[in-house]
Amino acid sequence: MAFWTQITTIFFFFIKTHLFLLFIINSASSQRILNTESTSNPTTTEDCNNRWIHIRNLPSRFNLDLLSNCSEYPIFDDFCPYLANHGLGQKTHPKSRSWYRTDSLLLELIFHRRILEYPCLTNDPNVANAIYLPYYAAIDSLRYLYGPDVNSSFLHGLELFDFLQSDEPGIWKRNMGHDHFLVMARPAWDFSQPLSNDPPIWGTSFLELPEFYNVTALVPEGRAWPWQEQAVPYPTSFHPQNLAFFEAWIQRVKRSRRTNLMLFAGGGGIGATPNIRRSIRNECENSSISSNNNSNSSSFNILEKNGMYSKICDVVDCSNGICEHDPIRYMRPMLQATFCLQPPGDTPTRRSTFDAIIAGCIPVFFEEMTAKMQYGWHLPEDKYAEFSVFIPKEEVVFKGLKILDVLMGIPRSEVRRMRESVMELIPRVMYRRHGSSLGLRTKKDAFDVAIDGTLQRIKDRLANVLDR
Ligand SMILES: *[C@@H]1O[C@H](CO)[C@@H](O)[C@H](O)[C@H]1NC(C)=O
Ligand SMILES: *[C@@H]1O[C@H](CO)[C@@H](O)[C@H](O)[C@H]1NC(C)=O
Ligand SMILES: *[C@@H]1O[C@H](CO)[C@@H](O)[C@H](O)[C@H]1NC(C)=O
Ligand SMILES: *[C@@H]1O[C@H](CO)[C@@H](O)[C@H](O)[C@H]1NC(C)=O
Numbered sequence: 001m002a003f004w005t006q007i008t009t010i011f012f013f014f015i016k017t018h019l020f021l022l023f024i025i026n027s028a029s030s031q032r033i034l035n036t037e038s039t040s041n042p043t044t045t046e047d048c049n050n051r052w053i054h055i056r057n058l059p060s061r062f063n064l065d066l067l068s069n070c071s072e073y074p075i076f077d078d079f080c081p082y083l084a085n086h087g088l089g090q091k092t093h094p095k096s097r098s099w100y101r102t103d104s105l106l107l108e109l110i111f112h113r114r115i116l117e118y119p120c121l122t123n124d125p126n127v128a129n130a131i132y133l134p135y136y137a138a139i140d141s142l143r144y145l146y147g148p149d150v151n152s153s154f155l156h157g158l159e160l161f162d163f164l165q166s167d168e169p170g171i172w173k174r175n176m177g178h179d180h181f182l183v184m185a186r187p188a189w190d191f192s193q194p195l196s197n198d199p200p201i202w203g204t205s206f207l208e209l210p211e212f213y214n215v216t217a218l219v220p221e222g223r224a225w226p227w228q229e230q231a232v233p234y235p236t237s238f239h240p241q242n243l244a245f246f247e248a249w250i251q252r253v254k255r256s257r258r259t260n261l262m263l264f265a266g267g268g269g270i271g272a273t274p275n276i277r278r279s280i281r282n283e284c285e286n287s288s289i290s291s292n293n294n295s296n297s298s299s300f301n302i303l304e305k306n307g308m309y310s311k312i313c314d315v316v317d318c319s320n321g322i323c324e325h326d327p328i329r330y331m332r333p334m335l336q337a338t339f340c341l342q343p344p345g346d347t348p349t350r351r352s353t354f355d356a357i358i359a360g361c362i363p364v365f366f367e368e369m370t371a372k373m374q375y376g377w378h379l380p381e382d383k384y385a386e387f388s389v390f391i392p393k394e395e396v397v398f399k400g401l402k403i404l405d406v407l408m409g410i411p412r413s414e415v416r417r418m419r420e421s422v423m424e425l426i427p428r429v430m431y432r433r434h435g436s437s438l439g440l441r442t443k444k445d446a447f448d449v450a451i452d453g454t455l456q457r458i459k460d461r462l463a464n465v466l467d468r
């Protein structure tokens, strides 16, 4: 496989820069896994009708070369440490079985690695139902977003387009790009700068280019009125490799004592301007002050009456990205909390929504853009009332509604049912480790759900195009 030869070259580069001996070993062994399992994998006998995917062969400048300068992107952090384990990052601890220091920027690499073990791959683009472009779009965008090419951000993607038109142009022409898809591991907002902005304000124009209108982009956050893109879950740090590790986690989530009513893990809300994060901080600080000092306060009464909670509210301060590669900081508190607050920040979505689900902590949303308008494939829209709480942010920020009062008003039996619904979602929002056991492969994970959704979307699209 050419991909693996290239990856090995890259690895030697890493060795040269004394980075990843481990990375090499891993890749060699997973290649072995791939080779043996492609013959013995029962899923290869599964019906591949209408499910064939062709991986477009792209020059390495569109993917692997972009990883080789992982420490050289100006302004942006060095992301070399997160390349380990094919983009899952290093394990949180040498003995950890399922937990990694995962950076969501590497979803492009994670996805690429996973699609290599998809059972219905075809070398023949003419029989493919979808064409995957292994282009690391978000990593390539760094040079426009933060680097020397900031003033030519409207060029992002054109080089790829030229390649697709000149190298085997028939693959594109067959369906005018409508069957092509790729992953872009940053919010769509970062790729949708109108071409008319002069001077540029923020973002590349990849999603604004007519050249790419027909292509499906999988992103962690879509726009309010998306056209090309569909949102898929941010990768969390949980990547089990077999059923036993997965079940062990589920048992832990199930048994965990939820002694804290609500938790906010995040930053912001420090300034003076009213916003939802600030309201949450105030409410949390006041609840802990009064429960300690004023025995007549409402939160004290709640603790007394309820008996279940020893704490009303907890804030895990994740300012300046300190939690990002350190899941222990927030996963333990999430296991101990009943509700996890998901206020919008710089953008409406949060990786934390998925961390909370993995921890069996019921998400509390403050606007529809945080999840309901985004993750239709992974979190069914008609089930939100069953697995989450919605409190409009305006009510809290401007009308004095207390989050605490809303959450305390939910009967205990209802809370239990909600937690069960959250736990049912865990497989759908996790990205299991590549090369995982056949037993675990029987559960559809975030990748599998994304592939199903993409195939369906492309099928519908082609039916529409042909109709006209
Ligand atoms: C990455 O390396 C290539 C070749 O060495 C160089 O041309 C390119 O500018 C580098 N990109 C960044 C962002 O450093
Ligand atoms: C981009 O353009 C602005 C305004 O013309 C200029 O001040 C800036 O130096 C340019 N940046 C780069 C990296 O060329
Ligand atoms: C996108 O599809 C439309 C038809 O639906 C076609 O007219 C157009 O040329 C396609 N765009 C590209 C860049 O292929
Ligand atoms: C909560 O605390 C903030 C400052 O920490 C204060 O301005 C506000 O009045 C307090 N609210 C209540 C209900 O005590």
Ligand SMILES: *[C@@H]1O[C@H](CO)[C@@H](O)[C@H](O)[C@H]1NC(C)=O
Pocket: 289, 292, 293
């Ligand atoms: C509340 O009580 C704690 C000790 O229980 C004390 O340290 C703190 O200063 C008190 N806060 C207020 C606002 O009285």
Ligand SMILES: *[C@@H]1O[C@H](CO)[C@@H](O)[C@H](O)[C@H]1NC(C)=O
Pocket: 296
């Ligand atoms: C406690 O609350 C009650 C009403 O809920 C009020 O009548 C009483 O004065 C309060 N006592 C103190 C010490 O604040």
